[in-house]
Amino acid sequence: MFKYKEKYNIAIVGATGIVGEALLNILKSRDFPINEIVAIASKRSSGSKVKYGDKLISVINIENFNFENIDFAFFSAGSEVSRKYAPIAANSGSIVIDNTSEFRYRDDIPLIVPEVNPNDIDLYQNTNIIANPNCSTIQMLVALKPIHDRFVIKSINVSTYQAVSGSGRKGINELIDQTHAYLNQQEIKSSIYPKQIAFNAIPFVDSFCENSYTREEMKMVWETQKILDKSISVNATAVRIPVLVGHSESISVETVKSINIDELLKDYNKFKGIEIIDNNSEYDFPNAYSNGQGTDNVYIGRIRKGLDNDKILNIWVVADNVRKGAALNSIQIAEAIINQT
Ligand code: A2P
Numbered sequence: 001m002f003k004y005k006e007k008y009n010i011a012i013v014g015a016t017g018i019v020g021e022a023l024l025n026i027l028k029s030r031d032f033p034i035n036e037i038v039a040i041a042s043k044r045s046s047g048s049k050v051k052y053g054d055k056l057i058s059v060i061n062i063e064n065f066n067f068e069n070i071d072f073a074f075f076s077a078g079s080e081v082s083r084k085y086a087p088i089a090a091n092s093g094s095i096v097i098d099n100t101s102e103f104r105y106r107d108d109i110p111l112i113v114p115e116v117n118p119n120d121i122d123l124y125q126n127t128n129i130i131a132n133p134n135c136s137t138i139q140m141l142v143a144l145k146p147i148h149d150r151f152v153i154k155s156i157n158v159s160t161y162q163a164v165s166g167s168g169r170k171g172i173n174e175l176i177d178q179t180h181a182y183l184n185q186q187e188i189k190s191s192i193y194p195k196q197i198a199f200n201a202i203p204f205v206d207s208f209c210e211n212s213y214t215r216e217e218m219k220m221v222w223e224t225q226k227i228l229d230k231s232i233s234v235n236a237t238a239v240r241i242p243v244l245v246g247h248s249e250s251i252s253v254e255t256v257k258s259i260n261i262d263e264l265l266k267d268y269n270k271f272k273g274i275e276i277i278d279n280n281s282e283y284d285f286p287n288a289y290s291n292g293q294g295t296d297n298v299y300i301g302r303i304r305k306g307l308d309n310d311k312i313l314n315i316w317v318v319a320d321n322v323r324k325g326a327a328l329n330s331i332q333i334a335e336a337i338i339n340q341t
Pocket of ligand 1: 014016019020042076078168
């Protein structure tokens, strides 16, 4: 149960990972009211150090950690770790904000994008756990919320162009190693991805489901229906590309009402967390390299109505998958809880 305080005790589970590192950086740069911060990972990195501002903090093995004095526990160490330890933290009184898919589809656990469904947060009081959505879903739903509010979305067709940081440090290392090997005409080894990722595009993210969609694609379906509107039909194709950080998405929506782009742009310009980059004469549009790394907004461009249908809108959406797609969104959830009181 949440108690308002001047400052909070924070645990970062998965502190040595890509998302853990971003959590530490963002908490520091946003001046999150912190009393004490604890870095937690596996036995492997016990005793190693991570950076929090100018300080180095020692990493603690999760097996030895007692969550009793922790107010907010951010989990980013994979589903298995969350399955085992998130309930322990929650039962010890911590509010768990979980970045894995472990709890996302449970009816008694809220799944939150603060710009989209902030009113659902309160449901966490059932379990002390809040789920952070999948990175691809978060940026898509921020971009679609103003469209749905004004024109009512019936269906979504989306293709993703996802950076390797979505697979953690191992994904980044595989792209760098393969690129190096390719340029030096050495043997290319794949262990994280089923095909070479360097100089390639792989239409496979996560694992295959029985219906031939991938789990990443189905996450976009399930999570859109849980967060935005259960009546929206979603068809997704998730593609991994050789970009380090920054997911891009080509999204086409069909709406109930005719689209008016001028009205939409007014709504977009008022919406916190969205930035429009859409100037064809200057070749200006969002792109992962320029807009998807180290940034906090969701960037939208290439805004076009369907060629022969007023109820279709096509957009291109870019965001930092490590920040808005994971760490930043989690911190915004914690801030929303603090600010609600
Ligand atoms: P560790 O460094 O000890 O392996 P990424 O997604 O960037 O690969 O990061 C994964 C994060 O999850 C790392 O901090 C990693 O810690 C942590 N992690 C992985 N397995 C466990 C585990 N069994 N217990 C605790 N932390 C884990």
